[in-house]
Amino acid sequence: MAVKFKDYYEVLGVPRTASDSDIRSEYRKLARKHHPDVNPGDKSAEDRFKDINEAYDVLSDPEKRKRYDQLGQNWKAGSDFTPPPGAGGTRVEFGDFGDIFGSDGGSGGFSDFFESMFGASRGRGGSRSGSNFGMQGRDIEAEITISLEEAHRGVTRTISLEASQPCPDCGGTGSKDGKVCPTCRGAGVVRRTKTLEVTIPAGVREGSVIRLAGQGNAGTRGAPPGDLFLHVRIAPHPLFQIVGEDDIEIEFPVAPWEAALGAKVIVPTLDGTVEMNIRAGTQGGQRLRLRGQGLARRGGGRGDQYVKIKLVIPPKLTPTERDLFQKLAAESLFNPRDLLPRR
Ligand SMILES: [Zn+2]
Numbered sequence: 001m002a003v004k005f006k007d008y009y010e011v012l013g014v015p016r017t018a019s020d021s022d023i024r025s026e027y028r029k030l031a032r033k034h035h036p037d038v039n040p041g042d043k044s045a046e047d048r049f050k051d052i053n054e055a056y057d058v059l060s061d062p063e064k065r066k067r068y069d070q071l072g073q074n075w076k077a078g079s080d081f082t083p084p085p086g087a088g089g090t091r092v093e094f095g096d097f098g099d100i101f102g103s104d105g106g107s108g109g110f111s112d113f114f115e116s117m118f119g120a121s122r123g124r125g126g127s128r129s130g131s132n133f134g135m136q137g138r139d140i141e142a143e144i145t146i147s148l149e150e151a152h153r154g155v156t157r158t159i160s161l162e163a164s165q166p167c168p169d170c171g172g173t174g175s176k177d178g179k180v181c182p183t184c185r186g187a188g189v190v191r192r193t194k195t196l197e198v199t200i201p202a203g204v205r206e207g208s209v210i211r212l213a214g215q216g217n218a219g220t221r222g223a224p225p226g227d228l229f230l231h232v233r234i235a236p237h238p239l240f241q242i243v244g245e246d247d248i249e250i251e252f253p254v255a256p257w258e259a260a261l262g263a264k265v266i267v268p269t270l271d272g273t274v275e276m277n278i279r280a281g282t283q284g285g286q287r288l289r290l291r292g293q294g295l296a297r298r299g300g301g302r303g304d305q306y307v308k309i310k311l312v313i314p315p316k317l318t319p320t321e322r323d324l325f326q327k328l329a330a331e332s333l334f335n336p337r338d339l340l341p342r343r
Helices: 008-012 020-034 043-059 062-069 110-120 148-153 257-263 320-330
Strands: 141-147 155-166 189-200 210-212 228-234 239-244 247-254 264-269 270-278 289-291 305-311
Touching: 008 020, 008 043, 020 210, 020 264, 043 110, 110 189, 141 189, 148 228, 155 228, 189 210, 210 305, 257 264, 257 305, 264 305, 270 289
Parallel strands: 141 228, 247 305
Antiparallel strands: 155 189, 210 228, 239 247, 264 270, 289 305
8 A cells, every 4th residue: 555655753843863852842842832722623733733643653662763764764755655564564552642633533543654654553433442552641731820039049839730640449440340440431540639749940930831741641541641831920029020031120219318419228139138339419210230139040140130219209398308408409509400401
């Protein structure tokens, strides 16, 4: 039977020399992008998703990858290909994508090329019951919100989430005492809330993704579990704003006489406080920099903290203050309107 040759390396966009981890990371990227859940009703995304899974199924399995590589590079994707004698017919294990697409047989499964190379482990249109291959657990995507200080220092959090787990009654086999397990109805997995302790390293940022390998949904019948991807969010902070990648900024109130005469002030930082000099003649809106007082970086080092001067006027004056301001007003030669640009 002639079938169209598929270039699995091309499908995943990796070189033929790609390492297992490169293949895995490219696969994850593509699978997330083309997953039917994020592209509902998009037939081409669904086809692409199937191709990606098929390519990954082969390239992530050393045995299959070896057999595939032995075909040589003489084949071009899409050209007619006749499998060498001995190929195909072997029963192999692979995930049952029928479940993902909500279809049973027919449109699910892998291409003719795959089946001619590695054999069909799932009879087309045939019954799946009694088959003993497992399905790898799906990944879980979840969100976690932490404070700015926690992003800076790292934190250990206990989180709870819904995930499928091996059925405790049948040990994940799906059957009990020769009958279909009543707890999981034969699936081998049950949905339960699970609690995890998660360590979030210092230096994460808004949008950072933490991968917890094997903490996704359980696989069926001994197949490996998926991973958990935690997307980090950073809660707004009452004092500090994140600016750029690693810097923070605080709006810092200063009295007119402090700005005019200069002052030593205590400024809050992520780790406590520091003393800072405000020079005589400091203007409102000016940004002063505290080097190395910003956010910790993943690889070490820190960003800076900016102190944005906000001139504040006493909302109410004591009689003495009033008197002093009046003296100043009478005495001063300073006219702020002189600073306006000339027309
Ligand atoms: Zn069970």
